[in-house]
Amino acid sequence: NAGVTQTPKFRVLKTGQSMTLLCAQDMNHEYMYWYRQDPGMGLRLIHYSVGEGTTAKGEVPDGYNVSRLKKQNFLLGLESAAPSQTSVYFCASMTGGGQETQYFGPGTRLLVL
Amino acid sequence: AQSVTQPDIHITVSEGASLELRCNYSYGATPYLFWYVQSPGQSLQLLLKYFSGDTLVQGIKGFEAEFKRSQSSFNLRKPSVHWSDAAEYFCAVKAGGFKTIFGAGTRLFVKA
Numbered sequence: 001n002a003g004v005t006q007t008p009k010f011r012v013l014k015t016g017q018s019m020t021l022l023c024a025q026d027m028n029h030e031y032m033y034w035y036r037q038d039p040g041m042g043l044r045l046i047h048y049s050v051g052e053g054t055t056a057k058g059e060v061p062d063g064y065n066v067s068r069l070k071k072q073n074f075l076l077g078l079e080s081a082a083p084s085q086t087s088v089y090f091c092a093s094m095t096g097g098g099q100e101t102q103y104f105g106p107g108t109r110l111l112v113l
Numbered sequence: 114a115q116s117v118t119q120p121d122i123h124i125t126v127s128e129g130a131s132l133e134l135r136c137n138y139s140y141g142a143t144p145y146l147f148w149y150v151q152s153p154g155q156s157l158q159l160l161l162k163y164f165s166g167d168t169l170v171q172g173i174k175g176f177e178a179e180f181k182r183s184q185s186s187f188n189l190r191k192p193s194v195h196w197s198d199a200a201e202y203f204c205a206v207k208a209g210g211f212k213t214i215f216g217a218g219t220r221l222f223v224k225a
Contacts, residue, residue, distance in 0.1 A: 104156045
């Protein structure tokens, strides 16, 4: 079991460029989440999904889009990157059904210049 | 709205000393409560969780936490800190729905 994996691990973008972060889980979890982590602010929820084909906005969704075409994958897109999106991005998954523990990926460090 | 407060941004303790990290939450009913740990450069790992029942819960690495409904608190404790415990600790609450709210974190420094 690989658990939750994220691609890429690190990326540098110029303002206005686009990119997609990939999250994959092999635990057959229904729920998946994208967070960003900034110093002194903990983790803030960007978007989440409660099942294949579903997505919903979290606390800080502006500037991001997501898709969950397959149950095991959850993609986070930045259409036009801004310096304010410099952050560490974590993906997490959860099985649901009473087992409320989230399992986190290793993170993607993004720098927008 | 649900919220989680970790009053201490950072704490320094000596190796072998006891530790208590504070966490207060805001929610009308009993939430699901969690403590996660993040070692430098690493991802988050679950230390322990509380759903119901015994208000004192045991976790991994010798940590425990106590749920106190009257104080809306879920403080994390360890009787004797090891240098490897230096990390950032996040309290989190799941209060209905599918979302978990995280506190801002407390960074623990351990002195030799």
